Amino acid sequence: MLFIAAPLAVILVSLLIGRYPVDIGTVVNVVFCRITMQSCNIEDIYQTVVWDIRLPRAILGAMVGGCLAISGAAFQGLFRNPLVSSGILGVSSGAGFGAALAIILFHRVAAIYTLAFVFGILAVVLSYIISRVYNGTPTIMLVLGGVIVSSVFSALLSLAKYLADPLNELPAIVFWLMGSLASARYSDIYIAGIPMLIGVSGLMLIRWRINVLSMGDREAHSLGINTSLNKAIVIGCATLATAGAVCVSGIIGWVGLVIPHIGRMLVGNDNRILIPASFSLGAAFLVIVDDFGRILTGSEIPLGILTAIIGGPFFVYLLKKTKGGGW
Amino acid sequence: MALLEVKEVYFKYPQATILENISFHIEPGEVFCLLGPNGCGKTTLLDCILGWLKPYSGQILFNGCPIQDMSAPQIARQVAYVPQIHEKTFPYLVRDIVIMGRASFIGPFDTPSAEDWAIAEKALDMVGIYRLKDRPYTQLSGGEGQLVMVARALAQNSPLVVMDEPTAHLDYRHELMILETVVELVKQTGLAVLMATHVPNHGYYFENQGIRTQAALVKNKQIMALGKPSEVLSEQNLGQLYHIKTRIIDCQLDGEALLKQVVPISTIDHRSS
Numbered sequence: 193m194l195f196i197a198a199p200l201a202v203i204l205v206s207l208l209i210g211r212y213p214v215d216i217g218t219v220v221n222v223v224f225c226r227i228t229m230q231s232c233n234i235e236d237i238y239q240t241v242v243w244d245i246r247l248p249r250a251i252l253g254a255m256v257g258g259c260l261a262i263s264g265a266a267f268q269g270l271f272r273n274p275l276v277s278s279g280i281l282g283v284s285s286g287a288g289f290g291a292a293l294a295i296i297l298f299h300r301v302a303a304i305y306t307l308a309f310v311f312g313i314l315a316v317v318l319s320y321i322i323s324r325v326y327n328g329t330p331t332i333m334l335v336l337g338g339v340i341v342s343s344v345f346s347a348l349l350s351l352a353k354y355l356a357d358p359l360n361e362l363p364a365i366v367f368w369l370m371g372s373l374a375s376a377r378y379s380d381i382y383i384a385g386i387p388m389l390i391g392v393s394g395l396m397l398i399r400w401r402i403n404v405l406s407m408g409d410r411e412a413h414s415l416g417i418n419t420s421l422n423k424a425i426v427i428g429c430a431t432l433a434t435a436g437a438v439c440v441s442g443i444i445g446w447v448g449l450v451i452p453h454i455g456r457m458l459v460g461n462d463n464r465i466l467i468p469a470s471f472s473l474g475a476a477f478l479v480i481v482d483d484f485g486r487i488l489t490g491s492e493i494p495l496g497i498l499t500a501i502i503g504g505p506f507f508v509y510l511l512k513k514t515k516g517g518g519w
Numbered sequence: 520m521a522l523l524e525v526k527e528v529y530f531k532y533p534q535a536t537i538l539e540n541i542s543f544h545i546e547p548g549e550v551f552c553l554l555g556p557n558g559c560g561k562t563t564l565l566d567c568i569l570g571w572l573k574p575y576s577g578q579i580l581f582n583g584c585p586i587q588d589m590s591a592p593q594i595a596r597q598v599a600y601v602p603q604i605h606e607k608t609f610p611y612l613v614r615d616i617v618i619m620g621r622a623s624f625i626g627p628f629d630t631p632s633a634e635d636w637a638i639a640e641k642a643l644d645m646v647g648i649y650r651l652k653d654r655p656y657t658q659l660s661g662g663e664g665q666l667v668m669v670a671r672a673l674a675q676n677s678p679l680v681v682m683d684e685p686t687a688h689l690d691y692r693h694e695l696m697i698l699e700t701v702v703e704l705v706k707q708t709g710l711a712v713l714m715a716t717h718v719p720n721h722g723y724y725f726e727n728q729g730i731r732t733q734a735a736l737v738k739n740k741q742i743m744a745l746g747k748p749s750e751v752l753s754e755q756n757l758g759q760l761y762h763i764k765t766r767i768i769d770c771q772l773d774g775e776a777l778l779k780q781v782v783p784i785s786t787i788d789h790r791s792s
Contacts (some may be wrong), residue, residue, distance in 0.1 A: 272608040397628035403615065405620045406608060414569050415675070416595025416623025425627075462607040466631055 195472035202476045209297055209483045213243050215396045216375070222245075223264065233305040249376040252384075252440065253482045254475035256373070257447055259388045259437040261474025262467055263430035265455060266395050269402040269463055270426050273500040274456075278448030280399075281338040285345035286315025287438040292352035292365045303370070305383065305439045312435035315341045320427065324495070331409065334427075359418030370494030371442035373482050392471060393435025398425055399467040446499040447474050450507050457510055477503070520583045522547050522678055522711055523568065523598070536747055537563045539740040541577070543733070545711050547678055550701065550730050552748070553715040555737035556788040561715040562585035562603075564737075565681050568713070569687060570594040581679075588688035588713050592623035597729050599672035603683040605664065613667055617643055620674030635674075642673035662693025665778075669700060680690075682714045686721075696699050702728045719757060719765075719781045722748035749779060762787045 207219045218234060222242045225232035261279035271280065279285070294303040322337035323330065340469025356362045395402075401422050404412050409419045434448070451474040452466065459469045478495070481502050485493045521544035530538040537560045545551050553561050566572040568579055570586050578588040581597040589597070599620065620642065621635040631639075644668045645647045651659065656667055659719040665685055672680045682701075686694040698721065704710050714721065722734040726748045736744045736750045738760050745750045757765045769777045 247548060251695075269609070274609070400625070400630040401622075401627055403611070404619050407619065410566075410569075410571055411602060411605070412602065412622075413571055413591055414595060414598075414600035414681075415619055415671075416592040417627075418591045422627065456609075461611050462615045 195468055199254050199472055199475040199479070202479045203247075203254055206250045206479050206483045207242050207246045210246060210486055211240070212237075214238055217434035218242070221384060224405050227311060237303035244378075248378045248381055249257055249482070250479050252376040252381055253373050253479045254382070255385065255388050256441045256444065256480025257438040258435040258471040258475035259392060260448040261451035261455075261470040261477075262392055262395055263434045264474075265463070265466055265470040266399075266402055266426050266430045267448075268452055269406040270423060270430075271335060272406050272408060273335075274453065275449070276335075277445075278430065279342070279433065279445075281319040282315035282341035282345060283312040283431055283434045284438055284443050284445075285342040285349065287312035287435060288401070288443055289345045289349045289352065290314075291368050291439075291442070292349050292356070295361050295364045296352060296356050296369065305380075309384075309387070309435050311345070312438055313431060316427065316431040316435075320424075344407055350467075367466065367494065368442045369496070371444040371496035371499075372492070372494050373433055374492055376440070380440045382491070384436045387436035388407055389434040391429040391431070391436065393428030393465055393484055394425065395433065398422070399463045402426060402463040402467070425445075442494075442496065444478070444496045446496075446503050450503055451477055454507065454510055521545060521580075521583060523713070524578075524580040524773070525564075525568070526578040526580070526581075528564070528567060528579065529575045530560070530567060530572065531575040536740060538567075538574075540543040541737075543680065543735055543742065543745055545713060545733075546731070547711050548705060548709045548731060549711050550705060550732045551711070551713045552725070552732065553713065553737065554717070554719060554722070554732045554734060554752075554760065559737045560740055561737060562683060565600075565683055565713070565715060569598060569600055569681060576623070591744045592746070595623035595675060595677065597677055598679045599675035599677040600679055601668045601672050601680060601682040603685070603687055605668055607657050607664075613648070613654055613656045614639060614643070614652040616656050616667055617670045617674050620671040620676075623675065638676070639670075642670040645673055646670045646702065660693070661720070662689050662696060665689060665693070665697060666700065669697070673704070676757045678709075679711045679713060682712060684715055684717060686718070693728055698724055701725075702730060705730055719748075719752050722752050723779045723781065750757050752781060757781065758787065 208214060208216055218238050219242055221232060221234055222239055226243050261280050267273055267276045267278060267280050273327050287308040290307035291304050294307040319334060319337035319341045322340060325333060328427035351361060353365055356365055403418060404415055404417055405422055412419050446482055452470045457467040459465045480497045482495060484502060485495055485498050520621060524544040526542055528538060541564060550756040555561055563572060567574050586594060616638040618631050618635060621631055621638065625631055625635065643652050646669050648663060648666050648670065651663060656664060686697050689697065701712055705712060722732060725732040732748055733745065733749045735742050736751060736756060743760065744756050753766050754767055761785050764786060766781055766782045768780055772778055
């Protein structure tokens with residue numbers, strides 16, 4: 193229950209926060225009117241700020257944070273390695289290059305989303321193909337494939353930056369790579385929401401199997417599961433969720449690595465609980481960080497910067513408090 | 520029809536042959552000890568039986584059903600596995616580990632049912648570590664950890680359990696604990712156990728306990744001798760297998776049967792070889 197309530201509460205609170213002052217009564221009224229489809233006599237400006245600007249941004253933030261964290265948790269289990277994050281198979285590097293390409297070639301937001309998503313998926317598919325040198329997909333080869341693909345796409349991204357027009361395109365690429373939710377609209381939620389929803393639902397359904405997969409291929413096989421198929425499902429779902437998140441938000445580091453750890457400290461390592469907890473924590477965390485990004489300074493601070501600056505000390509605090517949670 | 524029948528199995532890697540013409544069978548309620556020097560192919564043979572590796576030729580049959588026709592869950596319902604070394608990654612609780620034995624009965628998008636949890640708890644009880652069920656298994660001693668693996672295998676409810684050197688890293692007492700647990704399980708439940716081991720006395724131990732026991736000595740890719748421990752684990756065979764001098768000694772326990780044991784004396788020409 194808390195896992196559902198916490199992100200919702202955070203989203204509601206974030207409706208109050210921003211440069212244009214809206215008091216809590218107005219927020220509650222706007223949300224109530226809109227949900228019950230009643231017309232209400234609140235000034236349009238309030239309705240726009242709360243319902244059309246802050247709410248989609250908070251919802252998208254929650255979805256992006258949740259997706260990055262849940263994929264990170266799933267990959268950590270799959271790769272049997274707590275240092276793995278949602279970008280391990282190259283999805284972020286691929287998406288980064290795709291976005292840069294779109295900025296240079298097309299100058300359109302829709303193209304950025306599309307190419308970022310497509311190249312994010314493409315990177316993971318390439319990593320997967322590289323890993324299939326033997327029968328099956330040995331974990332170590334997957335990681336190696338991810339490293340190779342990531343570095344190739346990073347190089348291509350640098351090339352794109354090098355070739356970009358330094359006055360308009362280069363800043364656009366750099367800002368995209370820092371991650372932001374500033375342009376969030378409902379249409380983003382609907383479009384990017386589809387892969388995110390599919391990915392998250394898949395991971396939620398298969399979450400107990402991730403425990404079994406984390407025993408290693410040979411043991412998982414002897415316990416009676418088809419390791420190649422199950423791994424492919426987990427990778428596919430985590431990739432859909434991450435690519436869907438990254439293509440609308442840009443590169444947001446840290447969440448996919450550290451939120452699962454915070455989850456491990458709070459609820460333990462059983463993926464039955466850890467997977468939903470990671471989603472919930474990631475969602476709440478990113479919305480909060482985004483709120484800080486909006487109010488800390490006059491102009492917005494990009495999300496990718498703040499996640500680490502706020503998340504780092506918080507993580508250290510948790511480490512001290514829980515004594516590492518069994519590691 | 521035997522529980523497990525291995526017929527003329529060959530295993531080859533592109534550069535090397537690992538196993539040649541391996542044949543044996545295991546019945547319920549039986550312990551089968553697989554002995555042989557390091558690198559003789561014991562683990563490869565176990566991997567073939569677990570369906571993890573495919574033999575080059577020959578057949579592996581569970582109750583007459585060829586292993587290549589069986590899916591991973593079907594194999595898991597016939598044979599469970601206790602690994603030699605279990606690499607611990609995340610500090611799962613003991614009960615979370617044991618419940619994984621139920622994986623072949625649980626759909627890909629399901630989680631364990633109350634019945635599965637009951638079976639897992641019974642398995643923990645059978646190996647005598649029920650009290651540890653809520654502990655992180657990374658904090659257990661080597662012996663306790665190995666018992667968790669045994670419990671996980673039991674939760675699988677398979678008629679055969681394959682153990683790859685299950686006592687390799689254990690102290691004297693815990694080694695005996697594992698052996699006693701195996702004896703108890705075989706006697707009580709009619710389980711069959713296929714155990715790779717480096718200790719010839721394990722064969723004698725099971726025989727001394729009155730369990731039907733076979734020992735197979737693997738040398739140069741082949742089974743060199745197969746039969747009851749008292750027949751196969753002779754001074755001569757062990758000399759050939761390990762290049763060591765041994766003596767087989769008997770001792771009479773009060774009121775009980777004769778206890779046979781292998782006592783190592785010395786290696787044979789290890790400097791020249």
